[in-house]
Amino acid sequence: MDFTKDIIRQRKRSGEDYASHSVSKESNDFNFSVSSIKPDLTLLKAAYDLLSSKEKYDFEVQFGRIVDLFSIVPDWKLFKAMLKFYVPTYGAFVFPQFELVLTIDEYHQFLRCSPTVDSHTFTPTQQHMQLTSVIVQEMLQRICGFSFDFTQPLLKTDTYGFNWDVAFTTMGNSLANMRSSERIRFVALGVYGMVIFPIYVKSIAPMVVALFDQLLSTSAFNPTPTVVAETLRSMQVIWAKRKGRFLGCIELFTAWAHDHLIGPRFETLLSVPIKNRKVEDWHQIFLSASISDVRFVLSSWSATHYLHPPERHHFIPLLGIRGGISYSVELARRQFGEAQGVPYLNNGLPPPFDYASTMKIVDKISEAHELWVKCRMLPIWKENGTRPEYEQWRSIWIKNLSLPLKVINTKESTIIDLTTKLEFSHSQRAHLREKYDGLALKHELLKRGKELSDQQMMELNKDLATNKQVCVEQKRSLKFAKEQKRRLLQVKADLKAKEEENKELVEKMARQQKLEEEVARWKNAYNNLLSDYSALQKELQAMKQSKQGGEENTS
Known part of the structure; x- marks a missing residue:
């Protein structure tokens, strides 16, 4: 399956249209229709509970505290209300008295994964852009040890999404047959595919499997930039279309927003059951909220440095699993404990891009990766508040923004x-x-064209009959060729057997000839001995005769 086609298909399902990412024309309609459909996490939580204490510890060491997301109740009405104040050109939530920016450093505090500096991030390769069922199955085999026969029926035929729930159910709701490392990876893959990146509702997107495979094969991998990229991209799409399904991690967003909102009115509304809260209530509080109602620095913030773009750059292009988006901390100084100054983003952030576009996409990915490597971790100087020039700039800037300064009631x-x-x-x-x-x-x-079509059909039928006859003849020829081949192989085998027999006969004749030569040699030796014996007998007889003659003379 082509990765770009899958992105386009997913856009249509979720109501996304990246052609609308050009947000220069800001609409005054702030009534958003956001789908709150999320995957069912019942089986995923049950699978995590089946892990032993040691496996849960190893899970946290390898993947961070991502299971804490299970305990967070998504606050969709807060998300809709904050989306009304979102300014895509600056990547910030701009309220009448202050602004908040969703930052990588803050999300990293919640995920507690690998470091944000000197770490690798997700970089799509050519293989990731042309995912097939075989590639996804190979990744699942490396991650969980699943065989091809096991994963084949678990992949969607159109999107190659991996059905995690069915996989867990097929194993009998038990992970006992898997190795400890594979059990941990299987559960972590479920968290990544159904909580952090809920691209599909009933399956894990193949792009998420590709990211998770890269996470396991790369040391010091940092998924936080990818999480932030997908969150910002999805918000921009919903903001531009005024509708859609949020494809980011709503649990992370809820935790991030609740940590920043600490005013009495915020606390009062948060004490109300989540089903009784209204978007209009959140909207009204945001309109009247002051700086004292917001905690700019997270309660769990312990860092002494924050991520900053490279020198002579004011933004970082982040790479998500479906595309890239520009990210900047120019309006987030107060969230790092610094004094907020005038941002350098005069014309706002560049528009996002996705991997479905073929024009120079490889160059954009390479450029984004190079800029990430050059990012710096700057120290925090603890200069709280704002600078005078910022207040003057903001008063002019906010007048030119299209913000929902009026609460839209239910009737409207x-x-x-x-x-x-x-x-x-x-x-x-x-x-x-x-x-x-x-x-x-x-x-x-x-x-x-019906008559012409009928005539063409007759010609096609004739051609079909001719081709059929040709096929029959070719089949016969092929059958004859196979028979000839079989006979040749039989003859070859017979010749080989004869050759073996001849070889044995030659060896036997050689041995017989050698034996005959040995017999002849011994025969010659025997004849020589007979000759010597005859000569000795003659000599002995001569000596006897000579002795008898001597004795006669003596007598």
Whole structure:
């Protein structure tokens, strides 16, 4: 599956349209329709409870305190209210008296994962942009040790999403058959795919599996920039379209927002059951909230340095699992305990980009990675408050922003919804009319070309019959060739057997010839001995005769 096609498909499902990321034309309609559909975490929590105490400790050491997200109740109405004050061109929530920026350093405090400096971040490769079912299965095999036969039925046929719940149920709601490290990774993959990056509702997106695989194969991997990138990208899409499903981690966002909002009115509203809170209540409090109602520095903040772009740069392009977005801390000085000054972002942040665009995307990814490597950790000087030039700049800047300075009540909200739906129905009607005209023209063309189509069909049938006959002949030829091949192989085998027999016969004849030569040698030796024996007998007989002659003479 092409990674870019999967991104486009996911956009249509969640109502995203990245062509609308150009937010120079700010709308005055601040009535957002945000889907709060989230994956069911019942089985995931049960799987974590099955881990032993040592495995839970190893889980925290390797992946941080991400299981704390289970205990956070998502505050969707707070998210909708804050989204009304979001300014995408600066990446900040701008309220009448103050502003807040969602920063990497703060999210890192909540995740408690690897360091934010001298660490690796997610960098998409060519393989990640062309994910296939085989690649996803290979990643799952490295992560959890799953075989291809086990993971094949668990992958969605259209998106290759991994169904974690079905995998856990298939194993009998038990992780006993897995090794300890694989059990830990399996649960962590579920947290990443269904809590931190809930791209799909009923499965884990293949891009998340790719990120998790890179996390395990890279030392000192820092997922926080990727988490922030996906959060900011999803907020920009919803802000531009005024609707959609939030694809970031709503639990992290809720924890971050609750930690900053400490005023009496905020505390009173937070004490109300979450189902009884209203977007209008949050909106009204934000309009009248002052600096004293906000805790700029997190309660758990313990860092002495904060992440800053490289020299001569005022923003960092972050790489998410579906695309990139620019990030800046120019309006977040007070959140690091410093004095807020005038930001250097005169024209705002550059627009985000996604991996579905093919124009120079590799160059953008390479540039983003190089800038991240050059980022600096600057010390915090503890200069609380603001600088005089900032107050003057802000008073002018906020007048040029389109902010929801009026609370939209339920009746007005309903009217806006009905108006939006009416406009949408008109556009749909025009679209259907165009579609009908196109179909009518197509029908007329088909009617006129029917005779030509029939003639072409007859020709195609003839060609089909001819091709069929050719195929039959080719089959026969192939069958004959196979039979000839079989015979040749049989002849080759017979020849090889004969060759072995001849080899044995030659060896036997060689041994027989050697034996005959040995017999001849011994025969010659025997004849020589007989000759010597005959000569000795003759000599002995001569000596006897000579001795007898001597004795006769003596007598």
